[in-house]
Amino acid sequence: MTHWRADEWAEAVRAGIRARGLSLDEAARRIGVPTSTLRSWIEHRHAPKVTVFDHWAQLAEVTGLGEAELLRVAGVLPDALASPVHAAQAAKALREGIDQAGQFLRQATALVYSSPGTQVANAIAASPIDWEMRIRSATRGDEVRVTYHHYVGVVPPRGFPHTDAEARRIVEHEILGELWRPLGLYWRVAEVHDWHEPPRLVIQVPEQEATRPPAPSPVVTAPPVVVLSPIWGYGELLASLVADGLGFGNVDFRYFGLPDAMADRVRITARELAEPAPRLVHSVPPIMLLHGLAVPDLTGRLPVVVRYGPRMRARAARIYREALLEAGFADPLAGARAIEEAVSVPPGCSYFEVTLADEDVFDGDRPSLDRLNDSVAWHAEQIVEQVLLGAGHPPVPLGGPLKRLVLPSGRVRRPPVLAGKVVRRLAGEP
Structure with missing residues (x-):
């Protein structure tokens, strides 16, 4: 946290609390910390302890700034990743602890410039478990061809000693844990339109419909x-x-x-x-x-x-x-x-x-x-x-x-x- 903008962040928090008409005691109560802790966050001229991220959502609520704005003011994200989408994704990671936030930031550039499907396939292939992968792409259109997303079917090896539910847990948390949330992966439970007989375990990986930040240029001045x-x-x-x-x-x-x-x-x-x-x-x-x-x-x-x-x-x-x-x-x-x-x-x-x-x-x-x-x-x-x-x-x-x-x-x-x-x-x- 060497780039933490302590003065700007503290002033933004103080101004937000004042704008809400809250005393420091009441603000601390709503955030869920002692008043002395809140005071130390906004009066000391250095980065607060990483435990501040345990209360990031509450801080955003009390100040009325929103999690993304608090991140931007603090200078946590590099400028290239300071879009609302990246800020929101990092905010979720920060709530889970600074270590996971660091993992997100290290991956963020790669997430923008590489194929999500490739990342998922590589991670599963690198697992010590010999999974079989079956991949289909949902590509449609005659005049405007669009690849919406990819389906990654995961088939456990013969004799796999776990249920489908346990297999999902292993894939989601142990193999794809660092990619699951940043990429917005999820298990497909609805009908798979583009696959006649899909495997029981199918991960949906976004392509055209993926969440992503704005293009750097040109800038079109139009409402969201x-x-x-x-x-x-x-x-x-x-x-x-x-x-x-x-x-x-x-x-x-x-x-x-x-x-x-x-x-x-x-x-x-x-x-x-x-x-x-x-x-x-x-x-x-x-x-x-x-x-x-x-x-x-x-x-x-x-x-x-x-x-x-x-x-x-x-x-x-x-x-x-x-x-x-x-x-x-x-x-x-x-x-x-x-x-x-x-x-x-x-x-x-x-x-x-x-x-x-x-x-x-x-x-x-x-x-x-x-x-x-x-x-x-x-x-x-x-x-x-x-x-x-x-x-x-x-x-x-x-x-x-x-x-x-x-x-x-x-x-x-x-x-x-x-x-x-x-x-x-x-x-x-x-």
Whole structure:
């Protein structure tokens, strides 16, 4: 902690406590430390003991600054890693102790510039246990090819003396422990669309949809974006494509290293969504809207609302029936509709409405994941064009898969004729 900016950090904490109208005694009580400890943190001109990180979340709450802001003020992260996404990831590590935070910081640059799938495969291959790995990539699209994520199937060796649950624990904590949260890995329990007979143990590894910081340049001066979508509305993909097209960072809470308990997931997600973060696109997790997560305050943000037709809704209810049942809906279709009703913006708020039309998605009786991907990509491209024009930039995507739509002339390919559309609306108006 040789780079700790003691004076700046202490002043920020003092100012936050004053702004809340709290005495030092009351602030210390809420943080959970003796008043003498809090005083030593903010009056001594050196870095506090590492135990301060045991109370980082409480400090953020008492000062009203947020964990990421406290980290930036303290100078804990190097400038190259001081984006809101990296700060939030490091904050989680800091709460678990400075040693794990150091591990995160040592890995952080590698996490930005190397493939998550490669890191996971290398770590499992280096294990003394002779695991068999089966890897599939979820790559979709005819006109705009996108690799969403990778599935790493893990098969224990013959005669492995442990249950599947114990195998999960070994892989998650002993083999991938240093990568699991920074990469936002998780065990796939829903239907694996791209694998006919997957192994019982499948890890989902993000690619296009991964949480990542903004691009260093160019800087597009536009509001941060929040994507609100129904379940299986592909809001996460839309968000990631818009983020890349604008040079913004992407935050997908599926890949945010959240704890397993839903109450904790909702609490942390609500905290991360509480304040607009510059140059970021957040996708609000649809299922959490049934577990107490509220649509965040949209002031200073650009909302994107996704809608879909009855056939997609019915398909969504079938795919996510177990998750909807856990949320209290014996009728999964009613659960899917409840999420759509929760996805709303306040009157007077300007937003983009994206409609995914059944006609663009279904091929006969079944949805075509390639056509669905292309529909989402073309809608994302239209949003990117409009935001860039509004910010005074040429209407040409700056990065990501959408950049492949740019012709040698510098113009963007025109989209095919779609039944779905992107419309700029003002909430409350017909």
